[in-house]
Amino acid sequence: MMPFVNLTGQREAYREELEAAERAVLDSGCYIGGPEVKALEAELADYCNSGNSDAGKQGSFAGKDRAEPETRAIACASGTDALTIALMALGLKPGDEVIVPDFTFIAPAESVAYLGGIPRFADIDPETLLIDPESVKALIGPKTRGIIGVDLFGQCAPFTELRRIADEHGLWVIEDAAQAFGATAGTQHACTFGDISITSFYPSKPLGCYGDGGALFTQNNELATKIRQIANHGSRERYLHETLGMNSRLDALQAAVLRVKLRHLEEELKVRRENARKYDEFFAEYNAGIRASGGNDGAKIVPQHIEYGCTSTYAQYTVLADDRNSFIAKLDAAGIPHCIHYPQPLHEQPCFRGLAQGCENKNAIMASQKAVSLPVCAFTDVDFIINKLRSVL
Ligand SMILES: Cc1ncc(COP(=O)(O)O)c(C=O)c1O
Structure with missing residues (x-):
């Protein structure tokens, strides 16, 4: 029976490039972090900051213009980790409420609850299947801290409206683009809509590696520093741990695979x-x-x-x-x-x-x-x- 996602067909198509990239990492002696991961982060950020798709030429989308200033990308071990790190960087505390769509993969609600927060479930639009801003408004209360918009099945959530609501109530916005790296809304790429945005490189995702992987994106320097620190045991300087963090790193081998696949995205x-x-x-x-x-x-x-x-x-x-x-x-x-x-x-x-x-x-x-x-x-x-x-x- 044909597979739901034809990953072996894709590997066959890029076999030479993939094998050369994989061999170079295996021969390098550098398997976690290092130059491959750094290069991938720069390429992911460049992609998000560029207008390298046909979108935006279509006109009337009411979203804000190109992301300014530039978006930065930070790789980590999975999309779920990326959500958890994003919530930690934004200072989520036990008892804080976060509005998430009711119809999506569990990870956004799970990561809120994992940190002691309370997910509040917003309804979706019956046609786009994306979080419904009217339902979001109805859930806002004194404990609400933020909104997670999910780019479900690869289409960007309605971030113009979500941002307007968030600004009005002093909330932050996370964009869960686990399924949507490469999507666009107006002139803007997915992964540029949140205070922090995240994606997943799970093998079957539109940009997938050969294991688990993920990345966070932000245009805010302070948040970028916090994200790196949290993903690296709360440490900016070796063996100095200013905060509690976690071990969430992308392997060099996965980064090398992703760099090949990004070229074909x-x-x-x-x-x-x-x-x-x-x-x-x-x-x-x-x-x-x-x-x-x-x-x-x-x-x-x-x-x-x-x-x-x-x-x-x-x-x-x-x-x-x-x-x-x-x-x-x-x-x-x-x-x-x-x-x-x-x-x-x-x-x-x-x-x-x-x-x-x-x-x-x-x-x-x-x-x-x-x-x-x-x-x-x-x-x-x-x-x-x-x-x-x-x-x-
Ligand atoms: C919407 C959404 N968010 C988060 C995730 C979590 O990503 P990962 O599997 O890389 O942890 C997924 C994965 O399926 C997802 O679909």
Whole structure:
């Protein structure tokens, strides 16, 4: 069966470059930190600060202009660590409340709770599936310290509105771009919207390595210094530990792999976006066919809406299927890989029992009942999948 993310196909395509980069690190004797990691951090920051995608040429997005001053990147051991470090750098204390989207991977809420904070779950927009600013407003109280916006499935959260709300109430904003390195909103790249932004290099992410990895991004010098210190045992000077920190470092081998893949990211994103366009076209035809035949309107399959002026990384291609069980049975029959991101809203997770009272996030609940993700990476044959879909739907 074809894989959900074709990592071996990608490795085959870049094999020579990857093997040369991997060999150079293994022969160097420098395996943690060092020049590869430093070079990667500079390249990630350059990418985020540059206008090296087609986005922004589309015009009317109401986001702020290019990030000023420059964004800095600091590598660490995973996206989850990056969130925890970001919260520590922003001074989260036990009992502080942080607003997170109810429909996403657990890490943002988990890292808040891990530090003794209280995640408050905001509902999502039913079409973009991103955190709903109106729901955020309703959750703000005296203990609220910040908002984590998640760039779900690769589309930037509504940071213009989130920033306006945060400024009004003296809150900070974290951008969780774990799924979205390479996305844009207007002229701005993902990883430049938060006071601190983070990404993940988990292997199946749009920019993934061959193990765990992550990075933090900020335009604030003071926060950049704190982040480095926290990620390195609270130390700026060897064996002097000014604060408590943690060990969260990226291996040189992972940095070398990421540097190769970063060189190919833009071309891969183009293919992902073209794959998504083909799916969009197919599902538009399919839904129109149902309508035209006066058929069961309860069988619609509607892709995540991407806002005008935004480009997604399509970490996966996610649709809302009215009749998910029947859609999945057809995917199984056709041998099309699929995943459910995510089968429960966070407030229903057993570990957050007790925080969920009064949570009536109807859109998050709806999305968790309808969401199905399809393969979309640059090494997936989406034409083949669409032909299969045509035969079973
Ligand atoms: C939205 C989101 N945030 C954070 C993470 C955590 O990243 P990592 O797996 O690198 O710890 C993930 C990973 O799937 C994610 O999807």
